Amino acid sequence: MNFLEHFDHPSRKQDKEHFNHLIQMALADGKIEDTELKMLHRIGSKMGLTTPEIDDLLETSKKSAYIPPYELSKRFSQLYDIIKMVYADGQIDNNEMRLATGLALKSGFTEQEIPILLALLISGIKNGEDEDDLFDLYKKRRLVK
8 A cells, every 4th residue: 555545535545445346346257358447447537546546456456345435326336337347348257246246235235135236237237227317216116115
């Protein structure tokens, strides 16, 4: 860890942890495809990470203690990014789904809702649906229970 990272704002640390999870998802099948690498750079830039920071995180990716955001919308958004990363190469393998399920559990989603949530995200991403629309649909389905 870089000395200056000790002074990162907590939300910046969360973003970096989330980015590390995305890297782990990309590596779940043993390699990072070009499409996955491009997506990592897009998402990293969207988070405010610089290209050198992204490259450094790619090189030093390691497992870290995950502290999920409190807000449901942010937890959903992170899981959306994870599933988007899983599907970046057009395929979803069992190892990737195991990791995604584990991260969903760590994010505070229940075991009962995770299969439905992951199916919703996968279907929505395959069909090019908007993240906000998927979140609204998820909230409606969650309230029905």
